[in-house]
Amino acid sequence: MISLQGILSHITFHNPQNHFTIARLKTDSPKTTVTITGCLPEAGVGESIKITGDWTTHPRYGQQFKFETAEILLPSTLSGIRAYLTSGILKGIGPSTAARIIDAFGEDTFSVIAEGPDRLALVSGIGAKKAAAIHAQWQTHHAMTSLMKFLQENKVNTSFAGKIFKAYGSEAVDIIRQSPYCLANDIPGIGFVIADRIAVNSGIEMNLGERTQACIINLLREALNDGHTFLPETDLLEKVNRIFDIDAETTRQAIEFLGQTGEIVASSRRNEPDSVAIYLKTMYQAENSIAVRLRTMLSIPADPVTLPIEELLSEVESRLILCLSEEQRSVLETSITCRISVITGGPGTGKTTLIKSITRMNRILGRQVCLAAPTGRAARRLAEVTGHKAHTIHKLLEYNFEEQSFGKDQDDPIDADVVIVDEVSMVDTLLMHHLLCAIPLRATIIMVGDAHQLPPVGPGTLLEDMINSGNIPVFYLNTIFRQAQSSPIIVNAHRVRQGELPQLNGMNDAFDATAEFYFIEELTPETVVNTIVDLCARKLPDVFGLHPIEDIQVLTPMHKGLAGTINLNRLIQSELNAETGSLSHNDNRFKIGDKVMHLKNNYQKEVFNGDIGIISSIDKAGEVLNVNYYGRNVEYTMDETDELALGYAISVHKSQGSEYPAVILPLITQHYIMLQRNLLYTAITRAQRHVVIVGSKKALSIALKNNTPQMRCSGLADRLKSLSR
16 A cells, blocks of 8 residues: 655545545645545645555546545644635635634644634634634534544445434544444444444444344344345344354343334244244334235225126227137136235236236226336336336335335325236335335235246245235236247246246357247356357347347346456447447446446436436536436436446346346356346346347256245245235
8 A cells, every 4th residue: 555645736526425536636755746536525625635545547537546545634834724724624714814813823723723612712803603613614624534534443434434424423433432333223334244343443342232232133134135024033043143153142132122122023933833033123014014904905895896797808808909818807807806916927928918908997997097016117118018107116105215205105095996016026025015005995906927037136025925825816827828839938938937948049150040049058157258248249230130239138147257247248348339438436437328227216316226228428527427218318427326337237136127129148157156947037038039048058957957046034924824805
């Protein structure tokens, strides 16, 4: 690590949220001016700082010094003090005011300002009000620098400084020293491990009970990220002991204490009377609320059908110009008399036709129908295929991004007689809880999804639990319709679902250009990657007339590794986009014309997790870019580009709810941990016209045989089994 010391001469860019800064530094030795980048809260032009880091080379802006630690140095000479006071760091002090302060206090100026406003107020022209304002600014400024130094000493990323200071104010360091584990609860991104490291590094006297409680909360939160709604108490005791060397009795006492304070809930398990499930309170309430809400709705008789069912079905067929199968007619006839129902089936089994028919049938009956899906992509697709307006669930519930709350709930429900939710396999426990609370009890809910796809990214196994409960009416669509039977993609998807080897076509210089499903055998990650880049840039566009960026989507099981999203995006970008103008931020480099994916729901911009767009412009300063999403431009500042990633290659999980003209899927044994049948099935069913699998037959065989994906802990099925119709 290299150290530099000097005076800040210019702030080029500063993000007030994470304090990422680009600045110019006049160094003391040698006398030169350099560009520096890093996290620098509260620093201003004219301040003397000491930074440590390393030299880097930016592809556009050249040599820069990327610092990891920064310390603001107070000047000790009268000329240095004068320069500091007139730098603008402390508002309200100009050259003449600075001169009077220095004349009064000399080298003691900083200590006088720090001790309080009283002596400062005696200086001519300042007065009590201005002195108090200067003192308050000084306290804030130096509390932040003290916090920065504290975080650096404890090897904590200083980008957290702003969030910590906002939460705790000027007393942040004292609060953390007294109770370091509060960070894990109060500051997003700081978990137990970081808080524990601060406690150890700071020499803080350990409170074993408090440490154990923080450890338990941390493990339960990590469990949510792994898809669990709870952890069995035995598993929790074992994890706490193995990872943190805390004995079982201490952990039990901490569990009891957290239960008394209402942070967690210990619940007996219906199918395992001797086992106890430990929930975070919010998850317990959500899971229990779903069961209670469904029980209540099922107890209310369905609304009477005012027209003969045969007349209704004939009217639906006539208006939609289709001929319903016996299976579809049976589902329609039964679903119209059910308060709650689930429709599940694979590709080509008529789920979309049923959604259109159910929508039409209920509107014939004069009922208000609402269509919803968990993602923006799925909602747009639902609207396209039905011809009716569809919303994301969050939009339907009027989610407030700033307050992180839903506008629609039990007190102000949505205006609907019938709610149809598509892609319900993607809906997690918390979101379903909020949705059910906002649906009127006398409404009808129809949930549609493919039970063989990947589970939701969030906690729970909602669709699986409802199906397995035996108390929710479920309609299984098993018939593959004639048109779908001729599609190799649909046929092979069903073969994969049953664990059978798909029918494979090779792809070479003389391959069958009329086929839809291909397998290219490559045995090393290097050749897999090279083949995929060639398919994107040349082969598929040349043979099928596909647009290399808009029509082709690479789906991969993992982010890391040669065949992961990170490396593939870099290589495909280099091959497809020769644009030189770019914006670089952290590890990302974006260019005009790039395909990008939005990474998290942003309700202010109305862009959602997984939405894919094309960068339409980048400003000359390289600090703002625009992305075109489905004909609508959305602006991102440099700091907001953290919400973007290149989208040439995305994970299979991120593809759920979307369809693409052509899908390329790498399958290599290096992805062993993610080679699962439902992942392969999900990837194949994203394709509309072409699927190309590139990899080894061994990896394909592993995925087909692995029909035991990671089990999730969820108590919803047990709660639903206790329902009575």
